[in-house]
Amino acid sequence: MSAASEGIQCAYIEDLDEVWARPSTLIETTMHYCPGCGHSVVHRLIMEVIRELNIQEIAIGVAPVGCAVFAYHYMDIDMQEAAHGRATAVATGIKRMLPDRMVFTYQGDGDLAAIGTAETIHTINRGENIVMVFINNGIYGMTGGQMAPTTLEGSITSTTPSGRDLAMHGHPLKITEMIAMLPGAYYVTRQAVNTAKAVRKTKRALMNAFKYQMEGKGGTSFIEVVSNCPSGWKMTPIESNQWLENHIFKNFELGDIKTPPKE
Numbered sequence: 001m002s003a004a005s006e007g008i009q010c011a012y013i014e015d016l017d018e019v020w021a022r023p024s025t026l027i028e029t030t031m032h033y034c035p036g037c038g039h040s041v042v043h044r045l046i047m048e049v050i051r052e053l054n055i056q057e058i059a060i061g062v063a064p065v066g067c068a069v070f071a072y073h074y075m076d077i078d079m080q081e082a083a084h085g086r087a088t089a090v091a092t093g094i095k096r097m098l099p100d101r102m103v104f105t106y107q108g109d110g111d112l113a114a115i116g117t118a119e120t121i122h123t124i125n126r127g128e129n130i131v132m133v134f135i136n137n138g139i140y141g142m143t144g145g146q147m148a149p150t151t152l153e154g155s156i157t158s159t160t161p162s163g164r165d166l167a168m169h170g171h172p173l174k175i176t177e178m179i180a181m182l183p184g185a186y187y188v189t190r191q192a193v194n195t196a197k198a199v200r201k202t203k204r205a206l207m208n209a210f211k212y213q214m215e216g217k218g219g220t221s222f223i224e225v226v227s228n229c230p231s232g233w234k235m236t237p238i239e240s241n242q243w244l245e246n247h248i249f250k251n252f253e254l255g256d257i258k259t260p261p262k263e
Contacts, residue, residue: 025051027076036237038227039067041193042135043074045203046104049210050077059102062091064116066108067142068135085116088123091130102213104131110140113149113175120179127184127219131209134176134222137229138248145232149173152251157232172251176224180258186218188258192226192249194241201254218260226252 025047065084072079154163191202209221228240
């Protein structure tokens, strides 16, 4: 059964000119995230896109353990919690059982690039028609500030008090470049939300990803959002944004990594 036959109109809403008001798809409640954290911004962007594409009634989000787990407190859509690292496996099952739904995962770097590496790679290798939103803040934010696969060399965490040592811990994992090489990856991009310009680019990327899923094109759309973790990094929000500019972006360059082939 198609979305149209269910009476659901997947048409873009053209007359939106508000840039400050809370989107109706975002639950009216107080955000609990730490001051300066990028999660709240990405939450809003996803909900803006879902509202503007008019897919609230058919959107299903999957969030696992970690800071991402709180997404269902704020997103006024159907949400499913998954075990740590298993979000893409759960999303695969949902999309295959309900192919007309717009399914996405919302995951952190410790979840997607460590505990869930196998699920991530195999889901994308199969080309599952879902959207994967990957928040990379280079640390396990919720569980104590441990080193994550994306933690930079020399970075001090609760498990690397002397800094990440490449000889002992290996190099920071550029999971987005890795999965871009898989044939099932249709659209792969790395963006940020630390400035107004970056926020607009991230929203455009999210819009593209959901449109590709709606059109049934290609395979998996993967959006990495390089964000900050002021609490985990032991910095103020301003300092954490400066750290992003001065260090993180030099290792995780922003921009499209894989774009759909021209028709």
